[in-house]
Amino acid sequence: MKYRQIGSAAVDAPTVILSAGLGGLGQFWQPQLDELSKAFRVLVYDHRGTGENAEVLPTPYTIDHMADDVEAIAEASGTRTYHFVGHALGGLVGLALSRRQRSQCVSLCLVNSWASLDTQTARCFDMRLALLDHVGVEAYVKAQPLFLYPAVWSSVNAERVEKxxxxxxxxxxxxxxxxxxxxALRAFDAxxxxxxxxxxxxxxASKDDILVPFTCSETLAKSLPRxxxxxxxxxxxxxxVTEPSPFNLALSSFIAEASRE
Incomplete structure (x- = not known):
């Protein structure tokens, strides 16, 4: 698995591993890299089957396969323990890692994620796959910003969205x-x-997420002991991406606090 290391090279610097959602590309985390790399050793990667790690995936394919890849990156990078940050599907990977015995994951950040698939999220995936199957790749990709970004942000950033x-x-x-x-994400239930x-x-979580209801995050918060x-x-x-500053501050503070334990 290819990955990139950014930030502190100090041996004792806490390591943060960033895992994207369904798109799979590490560049999703670009708005977080400057802030996190000030104090942490950051590892970012493209999921297997995407970007720099493009290949045909095995069948059946599971979230545990994705978790295995993270553990392989930790081993290859000489990482003993790490803080894991996952967006949506990436959050499921984090849950899979954290429930393993002898896990190296010492803290977890779940971003607009879930423990079990909500009916609203399932409906959105049904619609997106229908676009892919019956209209094509271009239609699928063109629809993606509708699920990712608020309408006003997409309008103001029209050129960026088009690129x-x-x-x-x-x-x-x-x-x-x-x-x-x-x-894999449909079958996962933690x-x-x-x-x-x-x-x-x-x-x-964000309250205006139309893909994953923020109530999924409320359920996680109530169910996780810490x-x-x-x-x-x-x-x-x-x-x-759209509101990175407050999140970056909250995430950096959380990781710094967890690193002191």
């Missing part, structure tokens, strides 16, 4: 890989394991 769509079409992960990754996850967890809920009123599913 993102163009890049998304050119670098599309492939229909079979996308279906395998959606199938509900029964939450009470046994003893590490500190920051659960971050869950801490942080909610922003606006920003959409990708509020880490």
């Amino acid at each position: 993102e769509v163009e890049h998304g079409v050119l670098g599309f992960q492939g229909a079979s890989n996308l279906r395998a990754r959606v199938g 509900s029964v394991d939450l009470e046994r996850i003893a590490i500190p967890v920051l659960i971050a 869950g801490r809920l942080w909610i922003i009123p606006h920003g959409g599913h990708a509020f880490t």
Whole structure:
């Protein structure tokens, strides 16, 4: 697995691993890198089957396969312990890692994620896959900003969104890989394991996320023994991109606090 290391090279610097959502690309975290790299050793990667790690995924494919890749990155980078930050699907990877015995994950941040798939999220994925199957890749990618960003932000940033769509079409992960990754997230359910996850967890959400209801984050916060809920009123599913400053501050403070334990 290819990955990038950014930030502190100090041996004793806490390590943060960033994991994107369904798109899979590490560049999703660009708005967080400057802030996190001031104090932490940051590892960022493209999920298997996407970007620099493009390949055909096995069938069946699971969230545990994705968690195995994170552990391989930790080993390859000489990382003994790490703080894991996952967006949506990436959050499921974090839950899978944190419930493993002898896990190296010492804290977790779940961004607009869930323990079990909500009916609203399932409906959105049904619609997106229908676009892919019946209209094509371009239609699928063009629809993606509708689920990620608030309408006003997309309007103000129209040129940026259009470039993102163009890049998304050119670098599309492939229909079979996308279906395998959606199938993995549909099958994942960590509900029964939450009470046994003893590490500190920051659960971050936006109230106007149309893909994942913020109530999923409220459920996580109530069920995780050391869950801490942080909610922003606006920003959409990708509020880490549209409203990065408050999140970056909250995340850096959380990791710094967890590192002192």
